[in-house]
Amino acid sequence: xxxxxxxxxxxxxxxxxxxxxxxxxxxxxxxxxxxxxxxxxxxxxxxxxxxxxxxxxxxxxxxxxxxxxxxxxxxxxxxxxxxxxxxxxxxxxxxxxxxxxxxxxxxxxxxxxxxxxxxxxxxxxxxxxxxxxxxxxxxxxxxxxxxxxxxxxxxxxxxxxxxxxxxxxxxxxxxxxxxxxxxxxxxxxxxxxxxxxxxxxxxxxxxxxxxxxxxxxxxxxxxxxxxxxxxxxxxxxxxxxxxxxxxxxxxxxxxxxxxxxxxxxxxxxxxxxxxxxxxxxxxxxxxxxxxxxxxxxxxxxxxxxxxxxxxxxxxxxxxxxxxxxxxxxxxxxxxxxxxxxxx
Numbered sequence: 057x058x059x060x061x062x063x064x065x066x067x068x069x070x071x072x073x074x075x076x077x078x079x080x081x082x083x084x085x086x087x088x089x090x091x092x093x094x095x096x097x098x099x100x101x102x103x104x105x106x107x108x109x110x111x112x113x114x115x116x117x118x119x120x121x122x123x124x125x126x127x128x129x130x131x132x133x134x135x136x137x138x139x140x141x142x143x144x145x146x147x148x149x150x151x152x153x154x155x156x157x158x159x160x161x162x163x164x165x166x167x168x169x170x171x172x173x174x175x176x177x178x179x180x181x182x183x184x185x186x187x188x189x190x191x192x193x194x195x196x197x198x199x200x201x202x203x204x205x206x207x208x209x210x211x212x213x214x215x216x217x218x219x220x221x222x223x224x225x226x227x228x229x230x231x232x233x234x235x236x237x238x239x240x241x242x243x244x245x246x247x248x249x250x251x252x253x254x255x256x257x258x259x260x261x262x263x264x265x266x267x268x269x270x271x272x273x274x275x276x277x278x279x280x281x282x283x284x285x286x287x288x289x290x291x292x293x294x295x296x297x298x299x300x301x302x303x304x305x306x307x308x309x310x311x312x313x314x315x316x317x318x319x320x321x322x323x324x325x326x327x328x329x330x331x332x333x334x335x336x337x338x339x340x341x342x343x344x345x346x347x348x349x350x351x352x353x354x355x356x357x358x359x360x361x362x363x364x365x366x367x368x369x370x371x372x373x374x375x376x377x378x379x380x381x382x383x384x385x386x387x388x389x390x391x392x393x394x395x396x397x398x399x
Contacts, residue, residue: 063093067100179206182222186315191218194229195236198315201338203257220256225268225315227251239277243294246273252286253311255335263294266306274301310336319357319365326351326373330386337362341384348375351391 066083069075075083087094180189182199189197189205193212199205203222211217217237228236230249238245240256243263250270256263265274267286274292275283276299284301286292291306313319313336321329327349330341339362343349351373357365366384370377375388 063096064100067097071101177206177208178211179204193231193234193236196227198225200224200314220254223253223255223257223314225251225253225312228270241294241296242277242299244275244277244280246275247271255311257335262296265292265294266290266308266311268312276301317359319360321353321355321357323352323354325349326353326369326386329353329369333362333365339384340382341366341386344385344387345389347390348373348386348388351375351388 063083063086066075066079066086069079070083083097087097180187180197180199181204182201184201186201187199189199191197191207191211193216195216197205200223203220203224205218205220205224207218208215212234214234215237216231216234217239220238220240226236226238226247228247228249228251232248236247236249238254240254240263243256245252245254245265247270250272251268252270252272253266253268254263255265265272265286267288267290269288272286273283274286274294275281276294278299282301284292284303286303289306290303291308292301292303294301309320310332313332317336319332319336321332324332327343330343333339334341353369353372355368355372357368366377369375369386373388373391375386378385378387
């Protein structure tokens with residue numbers, strides 16, 4: 057445990073520009089020793105940079121000794137967790153240990169979940185894993201991997217308001233007196249009690265809202281009067297550039313596959329299948345030969361890995377799928393008779 061403390065101290069000193077040449081060499085030797093060390097350093101630095109504008113005014117009121125003691129106790133009790141202390145690049149030149157403790161200390165990463173305990177807000181970050189959480193008002197949240205949810209520590213006292221980056225499924229506890237509001241980019245989603253999915257991933261360019269149960273009201277932050285009501289089975293697409301909303305009946309049976317891990321394809325074209333897999337598994341799959349885009353597949357997949365699904369596609373559609381780094385490339389010949397490739 058002393059070694060873990062030492063590395064954390066070294067990273068803190070380095071990021072605070074307080075490390076001497078010998079300590080810098082020691083730190084980078086440790087980073088190069090293992091890919092896990094490099095990842096921990098990068099996560100630590102991300103947390104450090106994040107804190108730059110967060111704690112300028114309130115940091116001096118923290119009980120530094122108590123926070124630092126709690127910090128070290130947390131390190132010794134967390135199993136297989138990575139601990140990231142925060143810092144601020146304030147020109148006041150706070151002492152290193154005071155900063156590391158005062159930033160509330162602490163990002164705790166375990167099981168793919170990053171909890172940020174700041175002075176003002178709570179932030180849930182799902183890193184490479186879907187997480188399930190219950191909010192203070194009793195609402196249930198499924199947060200897709202590489203997504204983030206932020207809410208005030210005063211959440212549910214007067215307002216129920218959150219900020220979403222990425223994708224999440226909400227099952228909102230009913231409370232007519234306190235509407236539940238989700239902010240994502242330029243869009244606001246307001247409900248009193250319902251279940252729905254929001255996809256605001258930067259990769260899709262727009263924000264998609266699909267209602268499972270109940271009623272949802274969505275509107276642009278720029279113009280609340282231009283609101284759209286969504287009912288169970290409805291889908292809305294918010295164009296970030298034009299700030300307008302289109303509404304239609306949802307025909308995507310796989311929109312919750314990222315959460316349920318159930319995929320259903322019924323004579324779907326390969327390009328559509330690839331789009332679904334990319335969204336479900338946060339993958340990067342590309343079709344190299346456009347002539348195979350129209351190849352179709354009928355098959356169901358339940359709780360299967362991306363690799364096993366790609367193996368089925370490869371065998372069934374007579375494709376060649378190669379992985380280069382983090383990218384899957386699909387090649388093959390145009391399909392002459394789609395009836396021969398359905399199963």
